[in-house]
Amino acid sequence: MVTAREAVAAVVDPEIRVLTIDELGILRSVEEDPATGRVVVTITPTYTGCPAMDVIRADIRRALAAAGHPDAEVRTVHHPAWSTDWISDSGRAKLAGAGIAPPAPVRPRGVVPLTLSVRCPRCGSPETEQLSRFGSTACKALWRCRSCSEPFDHLKAL
Numbered sequence: 001m002v003t004a005r006e007a008v009a010a011v012v013d014p015e016i017r018v019l020t021i022d023e024l025g026i027l028r029s030v031e032e033d034p035a036t037g038r039v040v041v042t043i044t045p046t047y048t049g050c051p052a053m054d055v056i057r058a059d060i061r062r063a064l065a066a067a068g069h070p071d072a073e074v075r076t077v078h079h080p081a082w083s084t085d086w087i088s089d090s091g092r093a094k095l096a097g098a099g100i101a102p103p104a105p106v107r108p109r110g111v112v113p114l115t116l117s118v119r120c121p122r123c124g125s126p127e128t129e130q131l132s133r134f135g136s137t138a139c140k141a142l143w144r145c146r147s148c149s150e151p152f153d154h155l156k157a158l
């Protein structure tokens with residue numbers, strides 16, 4: 001039996017399909033009322049203007065219904081605002097594995113980075129350049145590696 005939390009945590013982001021909404025850090029809480037079985041899910045939107053949130057809400061309700069929780073409500077909380085720092089370490093590893101350069105930490109944890117260059121997810125080279133502010137979606141920028149000359153998506157830091 002899949003719990004409500006597990007069902008919701010497995011929902012993938014419609015734009016970054018390699019990440020679940022849990023790994024992306026937008027899933028705040030899943031609360032189930034033991035008396036009524038009603039589930040309340042709280043999420044925080046990612047990039048302003050990303051049209052994915054309606055899709056995510058529908059996917060959450062569908063996943064909960066499939067797990068035996070047809071009575072569900074999805075709430076949206078804007079504070080504190082989501083940032084790319086909320087992406088989990090496993091989520092960052094998955095992004096790199098999918099050829100998407102993970103965002104640099106906005107608030108470095110302890111260490112001040114010497115460079116803000118975006119590394120190529122294929123060969124690891126820091127010799128990269130931005131081709132376009134918008135990649136395959138508004139959340140990503142299109143970059144190119146000067147070492148292996150491969151284009152790649154970079155999830156914008158926020």
Ligand SMILES: [Zn+2]
Pocket residue numbers: 120121122123124125145146147148149150
């Ligand atoms: Zn490269």
